Amino acid sequence: MCSGSFAKCLGVSLIPLAIVCVLCNILLFFPGGTTVEKEQITEQVWYFGGILGSGVLMIFPALVFLGLKNNDCCGCCGNESCGKRFAMLSSILFAAVGVVGAGYSVIVSAVAINGGPQCGIKNGTVISWTYPFENGNYLTNSSMWPVCIEPSGVVSWHLSLFSVLLVMGLIQIALCAVQVINGLLGCLCGDCCGCCGGSDGSV
Numbered sequence: 001m002c003s004g005s006f007a008k009c010l011g012v013s014l015i016p017l018a019i020v021c022v023l024c025n026i027l028l029f030f031p032g033g034t035t036v037e038k039e040q041i042t043e044q045v046w047y048f049g050g051i052l053g054s055g056v057l058m059i060f061p062a063l064v065f066l067g068l069k070n071n072d073c074c075g076c077c078g079n080e081s082c083g084k085r086f087a088m089l090s091s092i093l094f095a096a097v098g099v100v101g102a103g104y105s106v107i108v109s110a111v112a113i114n115g116g117p118q119c120g121i122k123n124g125t126v127i128s129w130t131y132p133f134e135n136g137n138y139l140t141n142s143s144m145w146p147v148c149i150e151p152s153g154v155v156s157w158h159l160s161l162f163s164v165l166l167v168m169g170l171i172q173i174a175l176c177a178v179q180v181i182n183g184l185l186g187c188l189c190g191d192c193c194g195c196c197g198g199s200d201g202s203v
């Protein structure tokens with residue numbers, strides 16, 4: 001497979017991952033599936049790791065990778081190989097953008113999983129909102145979860161959505177890293193399927 005087609009596969013895979021990350025981040029604004037006050041939403045949700053990092057920033061590498069299949073051999077300034085190399089080189093730069101975006105989302109998710117959600121706990125007769133967990137202590141001891149009485153199911157909501165964000169971010173990083181290698185090989189080896197005026201380049 002030529003490097004442009006392979007990049008296209010990577011680009012196609014990045015898009016559903018980005019959509020899932022945006023959706024997870026949006027759902028995190030509704031802890032336990034309910035609406036709460038702005039100040040009651042867990043702080044890390046506001047860092048927009050899934051929406052900006054794994055979502056919007058991922059659109060750029062995805063589109064560039066998708067475009068490589070058509071552009072990788074069309075040359076610049078009448079110089080076929082210059083254009084292909086430039087396209088592969090830019091795909092490496094955009095892959096780096098993707099790694100930064102997904103890396104941001106992974107770090108935010110890891111911090112959020114470690115810190116646990118903000119929730120309402122019983123404080124005498126009133127409910128006060130706080131972060132009852134620390135250093136991931138609730139991860140290994142689910143008998144601590146009922147400390148959060150409001151909103152119901154907030155701990156599993158928080159944990160599962162941030163876990164999905166973490167895993168998706170790691171997959172995005174892996175895909176972008178693969179494209180760095182693929183792009184380098186494409187640049188160095190001049191691996192190319194058909195050029196302008198030649199075959200259509202499809203495999």
Ligand SMILES: *[C@@H]1O[C@H](CO)[C@@H](O)[C@H](O)[C@H]1NC(C)=O
Nearest residue numbers: 137140141142143144145147
């Ligand atoms: C788990 O949490 C409960 C409630 O806070 C506590 O009583 C118990 O000692 C904890 N168990 C472990 C193994 O830490």
